[in-house]
Amino acid sequence: MKLQSVGRRYGLRGPWVLRGVDLELPAHTLVRISGTNGTGKSTLLRLIAGIDAPSEGRIDGRPRTAYVPERFPGVLPFTAVGYLRHIGRIHGLDRRTAGARADEWLERFGAGEHSLTPLAELSKGTSQKVAVAQALLAEPELLVLDEAWTGLDAAARAELDRAVAERVAAGATAVYVDHDPLRLADAADSVHSVSGGTLIPAEPAAPNAPRLSGAGSGPRVQIIVTGPPGALPPDGLPGTPEHEIRPDGDILLTVTAPYSDSLLRALLGARPPWHIRQVEHREATKVSQR
Known part of the structure; x- marks a missing residue:
């Protein structure tokens, strides 16, 4: 439009x-x-x-x-x-x-x-x-x-x-x-x-910055996930989360809080689905774990 x-x-x-x-x-x-x-x-x-x-x-x-x-x-x-x-x-x-x-x-x-x-x-x-x-x-x-x-x-x-x-x-x-x-x-x-x-x-958004970036100064949610060996999370995830591969092979995703629910649904609905190991607020104690 x-x-x-x-x-x-x-x-x-x-x-x-x-x-x-x-x-x-x-x-x-x-x-x-x-x-x-x-x-x-x-x-x-x-x-x-x-x-x-x-x-x-x-x-x-x-x-x-x-x-x-x-x-x-x-x-x-x-x-x-x-x-x-x-x-x-x-x-x-x-x-x-x-x-x-x-x-x-x-x-x-x-x-x-x-x-x-x-x-x-x-x-x-x-x-x-x-x-x-x-x-x-x-x-x-x-x-x-x-x-x-x-x-x-x-x-x-x-x-x-x-x-x-x-x-x-x-x-x-x-x-x-x-x-x-x-x-x-x-x-x-x-x-x-x-x-x-x-x-x-x-x-205006920075010319080369990803839209809907997972970074920012407001509340964020961190999600630890496990997928197929060597796999990275799929492209186009809600909130464009940052990702970090941990030493144990798990992947840490960080996204702005409003997108956390959409991100979780997308990960669980992927084929094959990603296993959600832990979800926590960036500056809070752990709020849930599976």
């Missing part, structure tokens, strides 16, 4: 909210949009998501898109699970798949007990869990998140981190805004700032 000289204003003579925006959004990429309040971040996300049309310029490419707005319209005539099933059907899922994924995502975000609660009766936090679930259940190619973590409890925020990492690892593009400057900071391929009505590259 590519934005070329895109501008947006409301009304024929209204002031320009954004103008001259150029942005390329390749697959398998995580992009953060930053900027102070009122600079046009939400307007940009609505343009990317296809909710608004540009007043000038052009947007080329329209992958299957899911969007979490800054404010979720909770006053709808559905229960939580009924709404998710409905959204799944809109995205083209069959009835059984839509139902199964609705249940799965409610459970992942800790809202399973509220599945039959009308949307209008949900707390703000639970309503936000439904909002992020509806964007994820159809496995979109473009995921657009506008302050999606706001209102979530700590466990649900961590789950959303993992879910975003999973989508990017699967080849999707994710674009997000969040008030926390550390949100997925080590995983982002690039950061762009909205300022003065346009978009400025704030922290």
